């Protein structure tokens with residue numbers, strides 16, 4: 001069985017590990033910060049570049065490159081924002097870090113803030129994480145008391161503080177520009193980008209870096225082991241470890257940290273997670289949170305990888321890194337792997353997902369605001385016993401008119417599940433229509 005390689009979650013589940021600062025210090029806490037202060041900010045940035053670290057928030061964008069886009073000449077303050085919104089269904093990794101090892105995040109943030117020269121940092125935490133916000137505030141207070149935060153930290157000449165900001169429980173606040181608007185006290189309508197990205201015009205129209213919790217924790221370990229050593233974990237383009245959250249029909253759902261590409265989907269599900277429930281067969285997998293396209297158990301995935309090599313995979317062969325699920329036509333997203341066995345009613349599963357996106361659309365862009373409601377209503381009606389032959393095409397048509405027509409990627413997040421579920425399980429949508437008690441009735445029908 002593949003062995004977990006825990007870097008970020010190293011101490012998270014140790015029985016005698018507590019989240020207070022004394023325990024953290026006993027385990028070498030804040031020593032890497034002292035190492036970082038002996039380096040120049042640009043040297044830390046170079047280590048992050050060399051590490052090949054890609055963001056763990058969903059898009060997998062190279063962290064060092066994002067930091068490079070920062071407008072350092074504007075004369076305005078630079079801000080660091082930690083995205084702790086973690087609201088993608090199927091994802092529960094950042095929570096483990098914040099609840100069990102908050103000082104790791106704080107240390108990663110101070111080092112990152114020092115590198116980008118941000119004197120003010122924020123943790124934007126999901127509204128439902130009441131306990132998480134309390135834990136972080138306590139930890140920040142402890143760090144301040146030991147002079148790891150505040151003025152002239154450890155006599156380095158660098159000053160920085162962190163503010164915890166609680167969201168009010170909206171998925172869109174995880175989108176970085178929606179988050180920034182919310183942090184400014186406004187309704188979280190995402191901003192149009194390009195031309196201006198947060199690294200140039202972000203919080204309070206100032207240069208801002210938004211990074212995920214897991215990403216910022218990695219910065220600490222990069223400084224500890226050097227970027228070059230970090231890049232040896234995983235494979236080129238897919239470096240470091242990733243925390244995968246597995247939920248659904250497996251014997252041992254949970255969070256597991258492995259080197260990127262260190263195991264396949266089959267090894268994860270059949271060995272690490274103890275396999276499916278007795279007597280059950282796999283039906284489908286969503287590999288990267290509910291917005292990722294669903295993969296059918298009997299699909300074959302063929303093509304060329306970035307390095308030019310050809311692949312021909314079944315679902316169990318997909319490597320768990322950034323590029324594997326993408327090559328299979330989906331994405332690794334936020335690392336939320338959702339397993340569905342043959343007891344799953346696909347139409348109901350989609351109806352559940354569309355209900356989520358319909359509830360969470362911010363309403364700024366018409367195709368999304370209207371489209372997600374129609375997708376919810378149609379899929380709900382189907383499940384309510386009035387499924388029609390034309391529904392599958394109707395759902396597809398609506399999803400296709402959302403994709404690419406919205407300010408932020410929420411539109412894609414809502415459209416991709418619909419497109420992939422309908423496309424890959426047309427037979428089930430058809431069967432719903434054929435067996436629906438109401439669909440055979442003649443006469444004028446309302447759309448919903």
Ligand SMILES: Cc1cc2nc3c(=O)[nH]c(=O)nc-3n(C[C@H](O)[C@H](O)[C@H](O)COP(=O)(O)O)c2cc1C
Pocket residue numbers: 054055056057058059060061063066083084085086087088171172173174175176177210211212213215216408409410413
């Ligand atoms: C609708 C939507 C929701 C998102 N939710 C989150 C989230 O909860 N947490 C997160 O880190 N990134 C989320 N993202 C991605 C962020 O916009 C952003 O890319 C990320 O925080 C950047 O951090 P990274 O570079 O470290 O990955 C979301 C994106 C979209 C479009």
